[in-house]
Structures are given as C-alpha cells and as structure tokens.
Amino acid sequence: MIHIKTRSFAALILSLSATLASAQERAQQLPSIQLGAGMHLIQAEVAQTDEQRAIGLMHRPTMPANNGMLFVFDQPQPQCFWMKNTLLPLSIAFVADDGTIVNIEEMKPQTLDSHCSAKPVRYALEMNTGWFAKKGIKPGTKLRGKPWAQ
Incomplete structure (x- = not known):
C-alpha cells in the first residue's frame, strides 16, 4: 500500500515538474531587445501576447x-500586476507611449497584491527588486529603445 502511494506521489511530482518546465521554456523563448535607462543598458525579454504576459517571469528562480x-499591451489603459507563482522580488516601472516612466512599484514574490499604473500605459518593465532605485531611475526618466524610437 505504501509503495502505491509513493508511486502516485512521484507521478504527481513528475507531472508538476513537467508543467513548470513547460512554463519556463515558453517564457525563455521570448524575443529580447536592448533598452536604455540613463547610462544603463537593459536586456529585456518582450512579452506581447496574452499567454506571454500571463506567464511573465513566473517560476524563475x-x-x-x-x-x-x-x-507590451495593444493600447494604453490602466495596467495591474501581481506576483502569484513568481519567485523573484521585482520592481515594475509603468511606462508611457513616449518611454517616460509614470510610476515604479516594488513587488513581493508569491503574493496577490495588486500593483497598478498611476495612469493608462502600454508598457511595463519588470526588473530585479530595487534595480531602478539603485540606478537612480525615477518616475519622469525616459527609457530608450525600439518601442520608443522616433
């Protein structure tokens, strides 16, 4: 009897591992672009479909x-993010169509707390927690890169 339960538990773990690996693989296959913030360069994966945005940085250690x-969203609107299944503490910058950072929020991992843009935006940039503060990047800073090229 114990052997059967152990086997079922092992099968469940393998199934969950496969699901996790599948989500990580999809997230890791996103196109990447280079952005600039002040004198700092950022290598950013681009999530632009509903599925890509839903997975985001979930499950990454x-x-x-x-x-x-x-x-990247289709049109400016209020954007809200939460951290369910996200293992990393993150900072998020909500960005206007011209590349100007509207507001920055700090997000704790594995929570359902909402972090929303202060006004309608089409872009949000997630970085490791504290990245913007450490680099002196604040609301009003203008980002550079393909989405905001003139």
Whole structure:
C-alpha cells in the first residue's frame, strides 16, 4: 500500500515538474531587445501576447542583474500586476507611449497584491527588486529603445 502511494506521489511530482518546465521554456523563448535607462543598458525579454504576459517571469528562480521583461499591451489603459507563482522580488516601472516612466512599484514574490499604473500605459518593465532605485531611475526618466524610437 505504501509503495502505491509513493508511486502516485512521484507521478504527481513528475507531472508538476513537467508543467513548470513547460512554463519556463515558453517564457525563455521570448524575443529580447536592448533598452536604455540613463547610462544603463537593459536586456529585456518582450512579452506581447496574452499567454506571454500571463506567464511573465513566473517560476524563475533567478534573473541576471541587468535583465528584465518588457510587457507590451495593444493600447494604453490602466495596467495591474501581481506576483502569484513568481519567485523573484521585482520592481515594475509603468511606462508611457513616449518611454517616460509614470510610476515604479516594488513587488513581493508569491503574493496577490495588486500593483497598478498611476495612469493608462502600454508598457511595463519588470526588473530585479530595487534595480531602478539603485540606478537612480525615477518616475519622469525616459527609457530608450525600439518601442520608443522616433
């Protein structure tokens, strides 16, 4: 009897591992672009479909120091994010169509707390927690890169 339960538990763990690996693989196959913030360069994966945005940075145990994820929406509107299934503490900058950071929020991992844009935006940039503050990047700073090229 114990052997059967152990086997069922092992099968459940394998199934969950496969689901996690599948989500990580999809997230890791996103296109990447280079952005600028002041004198700092950012390598950002671009999440632009509903599925890509829904997965975001979930289940990732680490992220390199100057890497992030740029979320691109079809039109400016109030955007809200939460951290369910996200293992990393993150900072999020909500960004206007011209590349100007509207507001920055700090987000704790694995919570359902909402973090929303102060006004309608089409872009949100997630970085490791404290990245913006450490680099002196604040609301009003203008980001550079393909989405905001003139």
